[in-house]
Amino acid sequence: MARTNKERTEATRAQLVEAARKLFIGKGYADTATPDIAAAAGVTRGALYHHFEDKRALFRVVCEREAEAVAAAVDAATPSGTAPRDALIKGGEAYLEAMQLSGRTRLLLLDGPAVLGRADMDAIDARHGTRSLREGVVYAMREGALSRLLPVDAITALLSSAFDRAALAIDAGGDAEAYGQAMAALIDGLMQAR
Amino acid sequence: MARTNKERTEATRAQLVEAARKLFIGKGYADTATPDIAAAAGVTRGALYHHFEDKRALFRVVCEREAEAVAAAVDAATPSGTAPRDALIKGGEAYLEAMQLSGRTRLLLLDGPAVLGRADMDAIDARHGTRSLREGVVYAMREGALSRLLPVDAITALLSSAFDRAALAIDAGGDAEAYGQAMAALIDGLMQAR
DNA sequence: CGAATAACATACAGGCTGTATGTATGCAAT
């Protein structure tokens, strides 16, 4: 099987990321050992440390990929043209649903911030999840549904955080209905305030 | 120096907890090693593992103590008799201020949930921080300032999460003014919704 | 006062991370 170098690299990296994703999601960052990752990927630790600077770097790539997947699900649920409030509500629901998949909440909401730090995690979020939420907020302001006097980034961060907590709570067996209702109340309340 | 056993135990435990607190706050959970903790406390690792089941158990005690201190600061800022809205606003401000101390945000908002898990961390919060917030929400409902139809626990959790994020953002150099404004908007919005 | 127990200290085993070194495979130039 004569493979070009680029093919080898891409294949190996993909296998490592996928194996790491499964383990990080299943057992969390701390309980996942690099020997396990390498074994699951069918390579040795040498390959892992050749392609990634350290365990955290691999973890970061996994987080980025997963955050992207979640953002894609949210975007799909909020086609352009949706009314401001509907966009926020529908987007929120899609987010909560996407986060229920396997152990995404632990990966993105617990291990991610702790391992990479809030700053790095915010950067990842800004590229994916938070981005669409912020657009929703700005859109609502432009439409007059939300007071233009409010600080956009702070509002976005707070809403994002509330969504995150709802996702965690539901994942832990909380009442999805109640959290959906609470999120709607938060959003509707904001839209009335001016 | 003839000391009773109870005195010895209390003194040693206190030294260990204090030393651990400083290190956990300064370097985070993962980068703090038990040999360092023991050395800083002036004992050996033997003493540490005699008094605590493992590193996590010690960490849990530190979190509990620190959460208690934060809750005390919040309670002090919201004397009984304060109007519902004022209680939430003032309490929130006191919370944000108390969380700025040293590395409390990392301890309680990043490492805590990741190391102990959301469930355990929620239990700690329920005994301290969230408790007073929940009381504020219930109080506001009773006074009619907040719709009684809303799910209390979900609302409390979401507000709590928003406060947490504000604390993290401010700690990371964010605009405290903007976050205070955003929090007020969230609270006022909720109170108008019915 | 002696036996039992609690409060430590010391020693050890296993595992994990990151690095250094060795080997083979693709690649590029002559």
Next chain:
DNA sequence: ATTGCATACATACAGCCTGTATGTTATTCG
């Protein structure tokens, strides 16, 4: 096509850390 080099790995090693097991000293209690 062969030679030389870089890339993609595999193997081996050093250091550290956690948790436990064992040993020692200080209390407590009959």
